[in-house]
Amino acid sequence: MNINGFTETGTWYKGNLHCHSTNSDGLLKPDEVAALYKEHGYHFLAISDHDLYSDYRNELGSDTFLILPALEASAVLYEDESKTERLRIHHIHGILGTEEMQKNAEHNLFHHLEYYPPRLFYGNWDGAAVAQELQDDLKKHGCITTYNHPVWSRVREDEFIDIEGCTAMEIFNYGTVNESATGVDSLHWDVMLRKGKKIFAVASDDNHNDGIVEDSFGGYIVVKAEKLNHESIVQAIVDGNYYSSSGPEIFDWGIRDNVAYVQCSSVNRVNFIAGNYINAGGCVVSRSGKDDITEARFALRGNEDYIRVECTDRHGNTAWTNPIFLKGLR
Template sequence: MKEYNGFKNCGSWYKGNIHSHTTVSDGMLTPEQSVKLYKENGYHFLCFSEHDIFTDYREQFNTENFIIVPAVESSVVLYRAKGTNERYKIHHLHGILGTQAMQDAAPLGTYKHMQYIPPMKFFGEWTGPKAAQEVADMLRDHGCVTTYNHPIWSRVTEEEFIYTEGVSSLEIYNFNTVQESNTGYDVTYWDRMLRMGRRINGFASDDNHNEGLFEDSCGGWICVQAPDLSHDSIVQNFIDGNYYSSSGPEIHDWGVRDGKVWIDTSAVNHVNFVCGNIINDGTTVLGERFKDTLSHAEYPLKGHETYVRVEAVDRYGRTAWTNPIYLEW
């Protein structure tokens, strides 16, 4: 069958967190403190995802080895009733400033630093899918790449967001909400979308607020492969899915060759090959129990898989995720 490369092999690896908060919204670290934290932990880029406030700190913080990717986390909130702060459901759609070409083509122009984007508010009931689409369209028209964040934490049902057009990636691992309430694992929704034919990437992030209740920084990230550390290179390769997500392990390379899916990783305990669309497609390759003994794994394709993605899991449960390869037979 056709040979597929999981990565473009187009440059170097750059580590980043594309979902974080500071004192500009409801985080406890200032932007300066957050930049210092991530630079000290080997990160190359960072998004400030302030709630309903677009920020652009590139001029203040960009250096040769570290850049800010401007962004905003836009909200749709369903409250129990007027006069209460009890939230039943939330859409959090993340608008990441797109490439220069996307900015130039934006019909509504780009957002400005510290621009407030009012959240949509509903009381008692909402038009969930319609509202999600309206926000996704708004972000696109302002030159942004759009992601959908933490659906399990948000208490939304799959029908309220999986049909939203224009969403590049789904947040499949959110370190903050994993620590807070074990509501940060969203791969089930990801596979639901992939199985129905939606081509969408996944990403891991921190969503850090640094409130001091638990650790929520430097626990979920993406590694983007790009020719250089510039805004357009990072964003375009994010759009293209030329990255992997992780809460620990590294993925060195992967692909499809001679009818087999293969992957090379840092030392891990087991590797999951997740496929659509027939029952019993995919497999788990197990290493030695309680030890990280695997660095290479393979899965012989059966001939009817529609997509394949791979998870590399170490003995502590920390995981690295590829984006999908869509297979043609």
């Protein structure tokens, strides 16, 4: 079996999909936050303010820096109608989809600075049904979606793992990592994958730039696309043709002669995560304790439903591939 984890052609583009501005609870204006990410070598940015869709493509975008129209939609379970305490929350990104998705949208496409009211609940809710309805509505508006920071959101597993139609789950959120250590969650991603869901992952900043915690340039995706334009970048995300990272780089990965392999920047550990049986997968760990691994391999046993790779340096910074789905290929 031979499968490439990335397309053979294309250029690497770095971007942040989760970003806030003064249009919601961020400190920087949209033009200021766009300039900041451009200065730090990013190629694209989704300005995704709370419950407010924005489209700054013409105003802030250029041939070398792409703005993805987006919003972070909300459904909130409050303890009671005083709205003093939030018990759980669904945050789902809607990012403007491909031309075909826009053409086939059942509802009107969102317009610039359109308010998308949060769904509010008190005391109790059917969390799974609420999440699915929110996801479905965003899709009907021509968006791709990501399910954001479930640990921070305090949602129970059964309130989101069966959601259908999400492109990706946010497994690393730099802002909430530094705010309250609630930003890492690959566990529930694997639960979803083991259930047979074909869902990808993203790392992001969730930056507010308010100075309370460090929340910029710590989580991102690196997309391999033919061009730096909306259609190519979004299609690459839909196809899973990218990796997520909090630091390390992944240059190539895939399966060659039934052996999973990865080539990466210097790391301390490589995890080959596989489903679906106990003891599936394997690890390659540096014997020196240093970041001296740049290539690793793992021979597949033939019963894996999927395989994905994590590359982690000695400081704990990680890069994640998306899965290669194997069930049904043999």
